[in-house]
Amino acid sequence: MAETEPVPEEAPAGRTTGTRPDGGSGAGTPVAGALVAGTAAKGDRTGGRPAHEGILRRQTARESAARTYARALPIVPVRARGLTIEGADGRRYLDCLSGAGTLALGHNHPVVLEAIRKVLDSGAPLHVLDLATPVKDAFITELFRTLPPGLADHARVQFCGPAGTDAVEAALKLVRAATGRTGVLAFTGAYHGMTAGSLEVSGGAFDVRVARLPYPQDYRCPFGVGGERGAELAARWTESVLDDPKSGVRHPAGMILEPVQGEGGVIPAPDGWMRRMRQITAERSIPLIADEVQTGVGRTGAFWAVEHSGVVPDVMVLSKAIGGSLPLAVVVYRDALDVWRPGAHAGTFRGNQLAMAAGTATLAYVRENRLAERAATLGSRMLGRLRRLSHDFPCMGDVRGRGLMIGVEMVDPEGESGSGAIGTPTAPSAPGHAPRPAAPALAAAVRRECLRRGLIVELGGRHASVVRLLPPLTITDEQAVAVLDRLADAMAAVSRSHSRGAYRRVPDQPNHQPRPEYRPECPPEDRPQGSPAYRLQDSPECGPEDSPEYRPEDSSEYRLQDRPEYRLQGRPECPPEDSPEYRPGDSSECGLQGRPECPPQDRPGCPPEEDSPEYRPQDQTQDRPSRPPDADRHCDGDAEWAG
Secondary structure: OOOOOOOOOOOOOOOOOOEOOOOOOOOOOOOOOOOOOHHHHOOOEEOOEEHHHHHHHHHHHHOOOOOOHHHHOOOOEEEEEEOEEEEOOOOEEEEOOHHHHOOOOOEOOHHHHHHHHHHHHHOOOOEOOOOOOHHHHHHHHHHHHHOOHHHHOOEEEEEOOOOHHHHHHHHHHHHHHHHOOOOEEEEOOOOOOOOHHHHHOOOOOOOOOEEEEOOOOOOOOOOOOOHHHHHHHHHHHHHHHHHOOOOOOOOOOEEEEOOEEOOOOOEEOOHHHHHHHHHHHHHOOOOEEEEOOOOOOOOOOOOOHHHHOOOOOOEEEEOHHHHOOOOOOEEEEEHHHOOOOOOOOOOOOOOEHHHHHHHHHHHHHHHHOOHHHHHHHHHHHHHHHHHHHHOOOOOEEEEEEEOOEEEEEEEOOOOOOOOOOOOOOOOOOEOOEOOOOEOHHHHHHHHHHHHHOOEEOEEEOOOOOEEEEOOOOOOOHHHHHHHHHHHHHHHHHHHHHHHOOOEEOOOOOOOOOOEEOOOOOOOOOOOOOOOOOOOOOOOHHHOOOOOOOOOHHHOOOOOOOOOOOOOOOOOOOOOOOOOOOOOOOOOOOOOOOOOOOOOOOOOOOOOOOOOOOOOOHHHOHHHOOOOOOOHHHHOOOOOOOOO
């Protein structure tokens, strides 16, 4: 049987943040078997302030504006095991992000740790470029053992730079070299990576050498019919594009697709459509590339997602879980395509020995313990419960997925389909079923509410309106119940807020994201940009003000929660201005009070006067915007200005 992790403690009723090891409000003494956060969780402080707050501030000050997950998940992980992550503040979370699907066995699985230790203790070289090693040989042997039989018997493997996007680049180069052609067929909604070639074949690309084809889906069918009929129309469109001499599409070098679109919104491709794509490409000598970066290693209920349809692609792109939590990426392809010259694709770190050892252990464990079958069974149960839950919450527009790759599309239950709002097709996707407009603000609210309840989820889809679940394959039945209980509780909270009018949708404006109503906690939008009161209302900087019951001190996304001295603008990167340890000059990112994300340090809502004894040099007018002309009327405690 598969080895599973103990069920983490449940959050007490009403708790608004992740659970602590002892279930209480402090770090406390861990119970037997609980994760221990170490000194950081016991209140390691720097200058009177918890150390993890400084880490978050420094991350914001030092790291690129392109960072993503850190914006929505202000967590400093210090311990992790299986499904559970523990932050430096002692709170525990159920992780249904799993490194974007990388952690097939969850965090720090014993077989993975043992494989890594064995290599480290052996004295084997850790960096070998593309030289042969026993570790590499064992990995390739185990990988080929898992491949679809029609490919494994005639396969070659290319080790790439340690990221899925580089493996996609290698696959595109390979089919272009093998066919002598340049164009590529790709699909709407696709996501294949962030390098130039990978972006070309992804759904948001422009001005590229790619012909974009419709990807079939039921809820928002591009042809307005859904089901088998919609998939058939998508296949016919593909045939027409390829066979019509006036289509403007030249004979391509290859076709690349995802068996389940993950970032595109968790959309499984119909098995019949997959078989049609294989038939169409085979009849026209077009290599078929299957991107299994996220769907592979049991995630969808089969070891490789193409196995659901029986399709054997010419090329498979593999990464994430194949490295057992460490960076690794490969391309596996038919030997007939192996026309590369030496060095045609290379990478300094393509010989990652630790990742190969961890990957071998992961592949073998998933295969021997039949975790793909387990994912299919448990995933079906989870989807069933979520679909029943959607009957109670109209904002859950569609529940879909395959195995333990699950998505819930959030919609505006009061919106009208066909109204021109974001994400709304011009016709129903199935008879009697009219999809509502996508609701990215509701999805973001669900993510925040989940985090408050100790559950980590992520968003995806065309409009970031799909709440995604990617738990490890080792999740137990009890843990799955805990995940769905917390998600259901978050849905209920968001639904209550929506019913009270916390969200307003501006109709008949394509690509318009609903914005939260303005509340006293957030200064009104008519403040001049650059004013200390100015906030970007539709961004995380303003916190989850989209709920009537919102209180600044209880937002898990917005600050580190249990500090009563935090005001609305008390983001992790800004020290609390009214705490004894506050020093305006001790942080380069917070010393200048003119920054919109840092409030004036002297009083809750009013900048200090120059003749005030509290006046400080860094409050010079050149360092912050001038005092708004109507500030005096707010200095008596007007809620719109305060904070």
